Amino acid sequence: MTASLKSTIKFYLNFVPTYLALYRQVLYDWHRFKKYSSYSMSIFFLQSNGRVKTAEQLSALVQADAHKIEKALAITNPRPGFGVAVVKRLRKNMLEYYHRFNFNSRLEIAYSTLLKYIDFNKKQQSLDEDLEQLILQIEEEITELKMLDHKAAGLIEFSKKDYHQNSKKDLENFFMGRYSIRQFSDEEVSMALLKKAVQLAAKTPSVCNRQSYHAFIFQGREKAQSVLSYQLGNRGFGEQVDSVITVTADLSCFFSATERNQAWIDGGLYAMSLMYALHSLGLGCCPLNWSVEPKRDCALKDASGISHSHSIIMMIAIGHLQDNFKVAKSKRKPMNELCTVIESPIKASSL
Numbered sequence: 612m613t614a615s616l617k618s619t620i621k622f623y624l625n626f627v628p629t630y631l632a633l634y635r636q637v638l639y640d641w642h643r644f645k646k647y648s649s650y651s652m653s654i655f656f657l658q659s660n661g662r663v664k665t666a667e668q669l670s671a672l673v674q675a676d677a678h679k680i681e682k683a684l685a686i687t688n689p690r691p692g693f694g695v696a697v698v699k700r701l702r703k704n705m706l707e708y709y710h711r712f713n714f715n716s717r718l719e720i721a722y723s724t725l726l727k728y729i730d731f732n733k734k735q736q737s738l739d740e741d742l743e744q745l746i747l748q749i750e751e752e753i754t755e756l757k758m759l760d761h762k763a764a765g766l767i768e769f770s771k772k773d774y775h776q777n778s779k780k781d782l783e784n785f786f787m788g789r790y791s792i793r794q795f796s797d798e799e800v801s802m803a804l805l806k807k808a809v810q811l812a813a814k815t816p817s818v819c820n821r822q823s824y825h826a827f828i829f830q831g832r833e834k835a836q837s838v839l840s841y842q843l844g845n846r847g848f849g850e851q852v853d854s855v856i857t858v859t860a861d862l863s864c865f866f867s868a869t870e871r872n873q874a875w876i877d878g879g880l881y882a883m884s885l886m887y888a889l890h891s892l893g894l895g896c897c898p899l900n901w902s903v904e905p906k907r908d909c910a911l912k913d914a915s916g917i918s919h920s921h922s923i924i925m926m927i928a929i930g931h932l933q934d935n936f937k938v939a940k941s942k943r944k945p946m947n948e949l950c951t952v953i954e955s956p957i958k959a960s961s962l
């Protein structure tokens with residue numbers, strides 16, 4: 612056997628198991644996602660109608676719709692009478708949750724959001740009375756709601772001065788004082804500030820310090836508007852955004868099938884640091900999802916020059932704060948839902 616044939620056989624002997632390992636692990640991800648997510652709900656327009664399997668899945672549908680309404684109320688000019696289909700779907704999913712799984716904190720948040728929705732539309736004289744009745748009837752079925760003060764959702768009003776003054780005092784205030792900002796002033800954001808934020812965020816840890824993350828800066832309204840035209844979650848406030856940073860992670864930095872999700876972790880950690888950096892510099896920002904189909908992903912990459920080897924993690928909309936503005940409360944889960952303390956001893960690994 613010649614040396615070159617030997618090396619070809621050796622290559623394939625190594626290559627085939629490596630290839631199969633990748634294939635097996637992708638199938639594993641696919642299978643787990645299929646099994647644990649409620650991915651098929653999109654076929655039914657996110658209306659469960661008894662279809663979702665678990666409390667967590669239904670709770671997530673309730674939370675997502677409640678948030679849709681809460682954040683729509685936090686933009687500068689919400690459209691009077693907006694979101695009727697979402698309100699109706701939310702109501703049905705809430706009642707289904709209660710009857711199948713009992714009460715939980717998401718129902719409180721959802722209901723208090725719906726009451727804020729009624730208040731807003733009353734002020735705008737755009738309230739459909741039948742819809743109001745449908746909403747108020749929820750309390751007749753979910754009786755626990757009657758005992759609550761309905762302050763779990765809504766808006767918090769800030770002055771620019773207070774928003775940042777609290778953050779400077781100590782870290783607790785810094786963390787608790789960051790909100791997703793969806794109202795921005797006309798003031799331009801300088802490249803120096805954006806780069807300063809990128810530099811601060813570069814302190815983010817990453818696997819083996821490989822720093823797969825990358826920030827693509829789209830400075831100025833014109834570029835911001837163009838890049839936002841590819842993103843699906845900025846309706847109602849995108850036009851106020853001054854600049855956008857698109858956070859990516861480069862798959863070229865990973866070399867093992869077990870790292871197939873690492874880009875999302877390194878990139879996600881980096882994105883959070885970047886948002887805290889922007890917050891520390893006195894800017895407002897809002898994370899924007901990049902949960903898109905391959906066609907949209909490729910279209911943005913082709914239009915903007917982002918290499919196809921990069922996974923787009925998310926966009927961050929950035930701008931200066933207005934003197935006074937509103938943010939969605941986005942209340943967090945209570946401690947008993949936030950963490951689980953493992954009490955019993957666990958068997959040490961023998962792998």
Ligand SMILES: Cc1cc2nc3c(=O)[nH]c(=O)nc-3n(C[C@H](O)[C@H](O)[C@H](O)COP(=O)(O)O)c2cc1C
Binds near residue numbers: 682843
């Ligand atoms: C990855 C990611 C994607 C998001 N996408 C959007 C979006 O497309 N549009 C939007 O208005 N908000 C978006 N948000 C903002 C969330 O709604 C917000 O972070 C959440 O409600 C918590 O509120 P807070 O940031 O004010 O603490 C996104 C947040 C994250 C982390």
